Amino acid sequence: MNNLPLKIYFFYCSNSLDPETLNRFSSEQGSDKLKTISLPCSGKVDILYLIKAFETGADGVMLVTCKQGECRHLEGNLRAKKRAESVDSLLDEIGLSRGRIVVIQFKDEGGVEEISRKVEDFRAKIRDLSSETLKLNSSLSITVGR
């Protein structure tokens, strides 16, 4: 079993997360475990960004959007959800399990603890998916054990 830390790419709508909360959360996680990408609205996320995340080393992707009905740009969070679903399906075609990408509708009320809990829950879920370790950086090995 590969013991490398699972790396999460964390795309977030800058309207849904307080910058100070995010900074504290990021520094607690460490850059080898978490990469944060700010979006002006979750609707800016593109299928290309999400699939590239997996190509460049993500084991899982979290997409944080505003809650239903609260998107400042009206439909951004709906678009984000659809695109995440599309990538989930694409990952299945590629040969990876579904469930490596998750959309969280979030309102910053619980602070760092709540985000950390959600990220750790997601990490645990990815770890359970399969024994594949997706590390596509050429300096790291790839193990596939289905």
Next chain:
Amino acid sequence: MIVAERKSIPELVEILKGHKKILVLGCGTCVTVCLAGGEREVSIISSALRIASKLGGQAFEIEELTIERQCDNVFIEQAAEAIEKSDAVLSLGCGAGVQAIAERYANKPVYAGLNTAFLGILEERGVWKEKCAACGACVLHEYGGICPITRCAKHMLNGPCGGSREDRCEVRPDRPCAWQLIYQRLKSIGQIDRLKQIWPPKNWRSSLDGGCRVIIREDHRI
């Protein structure tokens, strides 16, 4: 416009098996508009193929390029250097584009990355529908602009089949009966009398059934 959709990743991996350096070539015209083979889709499919090929132990080396149109030599020339460097080309153009590339670079394997589906339009966000079968003998003027060849499942020219239920097609209940639409359209433009004309069975020789078609304009040839 020509409407196409991408082949599945497993199918593409199988098609490209045995090759190493692959050029994924997009097209900036119809397939860009139908979100199947433009610059963005080239990047998405390339990324997916890189991941899939590494998982399968093949590790394709993929170069990405998009040209304005794959059906025109003037634009195909722009891809010459990239095509020469590759072991194979995965064209995300329509069937015409794939074949144009293959004819121009006869010593290079050129594969289709899309399934070219139909001539159609964008009816609503994310939905493209077939409108024209390119039969070569357009009769839209007789049917209020609604094509009985494409939109009637039985290609009826002289009225409905009698099988429609509640304005829905008997063959495809998820589609409206084309003849219901034709009747309503002709009535709205005051041309309902056109339906009195009885048409003979269609001569399909002008369509693909008559063989590969060629149009020549002598006024443009020296």
